[in-house]
Amino acid sequence: MSEQEKLIDEWFHQEEGLTEKQKKIVAAAIESFAAKGYAATSTSEIAKKAGVAEGTIFRHYKTKKELLLAIVAPMMAKFIAPFVINDFNKVLNHDFERFEDFLRAIIENRVKFLIKNMPLFRILIQEIPFQPELREQFKEHIANKIIERFRIIVEHYQAKGQIIEMPPYSVIRLTVSTVFGFIIARYLLIPEAQWDDEEEIERTVHFIMHGLTPPRSQ
Amino acid sequence: MSEQEKLIDEWFHQEEGLTEKQKKIVAAAIESFAAKGYAATSTSEIAKKAGVAEGTIFRHYKTKKELLLAIVAPMMAKFIAPFVINDFNKVLNHDFERFEDFLRAIIENRVKFLIKNMPLFRILIQEIPFQPELREQFKEHIANKIIERFRIIVEHYQAKGQIIEMPPYSVIRLTVSTVFGFIIARYLLIPEAQWDDEEEIERTVHFIMHGLTPPRSQ
Amino acid sequence: MSEQEKLIDEWFHQEEGLTEKQKKIVAAAIESFAAKGYAATSTSEIAKKAGVAEGTIFRHYKTKKELLLAIVAPMMAKFIAPFVINDFNKVLNHDFERFEDFLRAIIENRVKFLIKNMPLFRILIQEIPFQPELREQFKEHIANKIIERFRIIVEHYQAKGQIIEMPPYSVIRLTVSTVFGFIIARYLLIPEAQWDDEEEIERTVHFIMHGLTPPRSQ
Amino acid sequence: MSEQEKLIDEWFHQEEGLTEKQKKIVAAAIESFAAKGYAATSTSEIAKKAGVAEGTIFRHYKTKKELLLAIVAPMMAKFIAPFVINDFNKVLNHDFERFEDFLRAIIENRVKFLIKNMPLFRILIQEIPFQPELREQFKEHIANKIIERFRIIVEHYQAKGQIIEMPPYSVIRLTVSTVFGFIIARYLLIPEAQWDDEEEIERTVHFIMHGLTPPRSQ
DNA sequence: GATGAATGAGCGTTCATTCAT
DNA sequence: GATGAATGAACGCTCATTCAT
Numbered sequence: 001m002s003e004q005e006k007l008i009d010e011w012f013h014q015e016e017g018l019t020e021k022q023k024k025i026v027a028a029a030i031e032s033f034a035a036k037g038y039a040a041t042s043t044s045e046i047a048k049k050a051g052v053a054e055g056t057i058f059r060h061y062k063t064k065k066e067l068l069l070a071i072v073a074p075m076m077a078k079f080i081a082p083f084v085i086n087d088f089n090k091v092l093n094h095d096f097e098r099f100e101d102f103l104r105a106i107i108e109n110r111v112k113f114l115i116k117n118m119p120l121f122r123i124l125i126q127e128i129p130f131q132p133e134l135r136e137q138f139k140e141h142i143a144n145k146i147i148e149r150f151r152i153i154v155e156h157y158q159a160k161g162q163i164i165e166m167p168p169y170s171v172i173r174l175t176v177s178t179v180f181g182f183i184i185a186r187y188l189l190i191p192e193a194q195w196d197d198e199e200e201i202e203r204t205v206h207f208i209m210h211g212l213t214p215p216r217s218q
Numbered sequence: 219m220s221e222q223e224k225l226i227d228e229w230f231h232q233e234e235g236l237t238e239k240q241k242k243i244v245a246a247a248i249e250s251f252a253a254k255g256y257a258a259t260s261t262s263e264i265a266k267k268a269g270v271a272e273g274t275i276f277r278h279y280k281t282k283k284e285l286l287l288a289i290v291a292p293m294m295a296k297f298i299a300p301f302v303i304n305d306f307n308k309v310l311n312h313d314f315e316r317f318e319d320f321l322r323a324i325i326e327n328r329v330k331f332l333i334k335n336m337p338l339f340r341i342l343i344q345e346i347p348f349q350p351e352l353r354e355q356f357k358e359h360i361a362n363k364i365i366e367r368f369r370i371i372v373e374h375y376q377a378k379g380q381i382i383e384m385p386p387y388s389v390i391r392l393t394v395s396t397v398f399g400f401i402i403a404r405y406l407l408i409p410e411a412q413w414d415d416e417e418e419i420e421r422t423v424h425f426i427m428h429g430l431t432p433p434r435s436q
Numbered sequence: 437m438s439e440q441e442k443l444i445d446e447w448f449h450q451e452e453g454l455t456e457k458q459k460k461i462v463a464a465a466i467e468s469f470a471a472k473g474y475a476a477t478s479t480s481e482i483a484k485k486a487g488v489a490e491g492t493i494f495r496h497y498k499t500k501k502e503l504l505l506a507i508v509a510p511m512m513a514k515f516i517a518p519f520v521i522n523d524f525n526k527v528l529n530h531d532f533e534r535f536e537d538f539l540r541a542i543i544e545n546r547v548k549f550l551i552k553n554m555p556l557f558r559i560l561i562q563e564i565p566f567q568p569e570l571r572e573q574f575k576e577h578i579a580n581k582i583i584e585r586f587r588i589i590v591e592h593y594q595a596k597g598q599i600i601e602m603p604p605y606s607v608i609r610l611t612v613s614t615v616f617g618f619i620i621a622r623y624l625l626i627p628e629a630q631w632d633d634e635e636e637i638e639r640t641v642h643f644i645m646h647g648l649t650p651p652r653s654q
Numbered sequence: 655m656s657e658q659e660k661l662i663d664e665w666f667h668q669e670e671g672l673t674e675k676q677k678k679i680v681a682a683a684i685e686s687f688a689a690k691g692y693a694a695t696s697t698s699e700i701a702k703k704a705g706v707a708e709g710t711i712f713r714h715y716k717t718k719k720e721l722l723l724a725i726v727a728p729m730m731a732k733f734i735a736p737f738v739i740n741d742f743n744k745v746l747n748h749d750f751e752r753f754e755d756f757l758r759a760i761i762e763n764r765v766k767f768l769i770k771n772m773p774l775f776r777i778l779i780q781e782i783p784f785q786p787e788l789r790e791q792f793k794e795h796i797a798n799k800i801i802e803r804f805r806i807i808v809e810h811y812q813a814k815g816q817i818i819e820m821p822p823y824s825v826i827r828l829t830v831s832t833v834f835g836f837i838i839a840r841y842l843l844i845p846e847a848q849w850d851d852e853e854e855i856e857r858t859v860h861f862i863m864h865g866l867t868p869p870r871s872q
Numbered sequence: 873g874a875t876g877a878a879t880g881a882g883c884g885t886t887c888a889t890t891c892a893t
Numbered sequence: 894g895a896t897g898a899a900t901g902a903a904c905g906c907t908c909a910t911t912c913a914t
Contacts, residue, residue: 239898270899270900271900271901273900273901274900277897277898277899277900278898
């Protein structure tokens with residue numbers, strides 16, 4: 001998987017036939033979009049930061065919005081790739097005896113992906129409210145495909161009695177919002193606090209599994 | 219409390235000495251800021267939607283940003299008001315025997331506030347990444363004041379053995395992100411889905427209290 | 437003359453039936469027009485400085501330009517008044533045996549008037565290039581009336597052999613530009629330098645009378 | 655010197671790497687600034703007159719004020735250039751036996767320069783009261799540098815007994831205001847009058863040299 | 873393929889002026 | 894007579910996009 005992962009992660013920076021200038025443009029755009037938002041970033045600023053002429057941007061990307069999508073779309077694709085690849089799914093279903101193990105694997109894998117690509121993740125969640133195309137892509141890929149796969153997994157663990165009876169979508173919602181809540185708090189809202197990452201992830205997993213109630217009280 | 223609450227909620231729309239035109243401007247701005255974002259909303263658009271001349275906006279708000287802050291700041295103030303009012307806090311500490319009761323009360327009260335003011339909530343979370351002034355106010359009011367009060371409450375219930383041993387800030391983070399995760403999914407991301415609100419809130423409270431693991435597995 | 441003078445000078449501030457508010461408006465306008473120029477001074481700024489509502493300005497002066505003219509026109513009138521009053525002229529023609537005496541009297545009188553009303557003088561010379569109405573008034577009053585009177589005076593002293601043969605208009609031009617050159621240098625261009633006013637005026641009069649030619653030529 | 659002079663005068667219109675559009679912008683701006691003043695001239699008007707898009711102005715000059723300075727600064731530089739060039743100064747000190755010759759040379763040279771660049775001169779003296787940057791440049795270049803050189807020259811002729819004993823700065827002030835008085839009257843205030851330029855310059859020189867007093871009358 | 877000058881629509885903001893109170 | 898909210902045209906300036914070189 002790590003092999004696979006590496007390949008996927010390096011997709012962006014080495015594949016897709018991006019020219020040297022294009023890479024600079026994309027890097028500059030990511031930096032500025034993440035920092036100031038798409039709407040508040042001017043193409044001239046991107047050009048300056050990338051060290052290219054303003055026209056060069058429009059040679060590669062017909063419009064500013066196309067540049068945004070060219071940045072965020074592959075990131076979404078890479079994020080979901082591991083879920084989509086059949087082998088990976090099979091592994092999932094058989095390798096993890098317990099839901100907790102599955103959860104840890106997800107966090108190990110996908111959360112680290114997001115952390116590694118934090119500026120892109122930031123752009124994604126910052127711009128999704130404003131860009132219908134982005135929202136569309138997001139819903140199509142994440143909602144429609146991934147959630148279905150998750151549903152099957154959740155039902156699998158529910159059948160095993162490891163997850164309480166509850167509509168799978170609610171399970172997903174609760175799990176996902178807890179995990180994303182950690183990433184957002186940790187890396188976007190309060191990055192300056194002192195975080196014991198391992199401990200905090202442990203607490204997060206424990207919370208998803210057991211909630212806030214101590215064992216004895218039940 | 220509901221008396222108090224009502225008064226507070228109606229602050230914005232009826233008090234503050236807003237003239238008729240000002241109210242129209244604010245309403246138009248809320249609508250557009252929520253829909254397209256602050257940066258992508260032009261003052262001329264706001265003026266048109268409000269049915270006033272563009273100059274009128276600037277008579278009441280020196281800059282476009284001042285208009286944004288004039289919209290969002292009172293909303294934050296009203297959101298935290300119940301936590302700040304001492305009586306309310308006292309009530310909190312004595313009236314709710316169980317953390318779960320406290321949690322339900324909070325959801326009953328503050329979540330409904332947010333739902334009622336969803337466009338304002340939307341603007342707040344959409345613009346916080348881009349507006350340092352907003353972030354500053356948010357941190358000052360929410361982070362520094364509310365979180366401290368929450369910490370005391372959490373420690374109170376921890377002392378009672380109703381919450382597991384865990385840094386209070388982690389308890390808060392997990393609780394808050396679960397609750398906000400519900401609001402965002404329900405009202406912003408997937409409002410078009412069919413939601414059984416009461417059931418879903420029940421599941422969310424249950425999740426915070428007990429996690430996903432069934433009672434017997436422990 | 438000093439009686440007359442006083443009356444004239446106080447015209448502006450006490451007569452003309454200016455209400456209290458009007459006086460404040462005029463004072464504020466003079467201050468701002470002198471400092472930043474007519475075009476760069478906003479009526480709202482004047483209103484604020486005068487402590488009146490913006491509408492009040494337009495109740496008394498139909499337009500901003502009318503306010504300017506209402507300020508500068510009486511100043512021109514007062515400047516030329518002594519020349520126009522017949523008695524004064526008679527006095528001129530008979531009292532001053534020598535051109536030099538006449539010159540000193542003029543400086544004593546009219547230059548002091550300008551110094552006393554420096555902000556108004558400043559506005560006048562700053563705005564004359566841009567305000568045709570002002571230029572018109574200036575030409576009509578100063579050029580057409582005063583210059584004629586001066587011409588007669590110059591010819592009078594030329595007949596007496598006290599002024600060299602030269603077109604009177606040239607004599608006037610040279611005299612006036614020397615005197616105005618002093619005022620402008622002294623009060624507008626380099627007011628911060630240390631000036632020995634009496635000496636400098638003496639040199640100016642001497643220059644006009646004898647020029648830069650050393651004694652030998654006399 | 656005439657070679658040198660020509661080069662300098664043509665600097666502005668042919669050198670400096672001004673593009674065709676820039677030249678049109680500058681020409682249009684000079685025309686409008688001179689006619690209506692900087693503050694009363696809009697950039698859209700300049701663009702229209704220059705036959706370019708309004709954005710083009712701001713591509714070449716970051717702000718409207720920068721355009722003003724880009725117009726006036728080189729003019730000041732060119733005006734003082736001959737005084738600064740050492741050879742010229744040397745010539746001055748040795749070639750002109752008499753102060754009068756020096757004066758004629760200055761008028762021949764620098765006054766003709768101003769006449770040739772009258773719109774620029776007009777802008778300079780019209781805007782100096784309102785533009786601190788302009789005033790600063792003016793003082794730094796003209797006041798601090800040129801006046802010093804003039805002082806030396808004046809003292810030189812005073813030592814020769816050709817100029818009466820008087821503080822050199824006063825000599826400069828009187829001379830300069832007389833010369834400028836001529837230019838302003840001739841070209842700005844009353845250009846429509848019939849002027850016999852040669853005669854009038856002769857009278858001006860004569861006035862400066864000998865004053866209004868006939869030699870024999872004293 | 874890359875450039876950057878040129879564009880003109882649109883931006884946030886200011887302005888002199890009006891008018892109901 | 895005085896007010897100040899309201900106006901909308903005009904302002905200086907920025908922007909994404911085009912295109913000749």
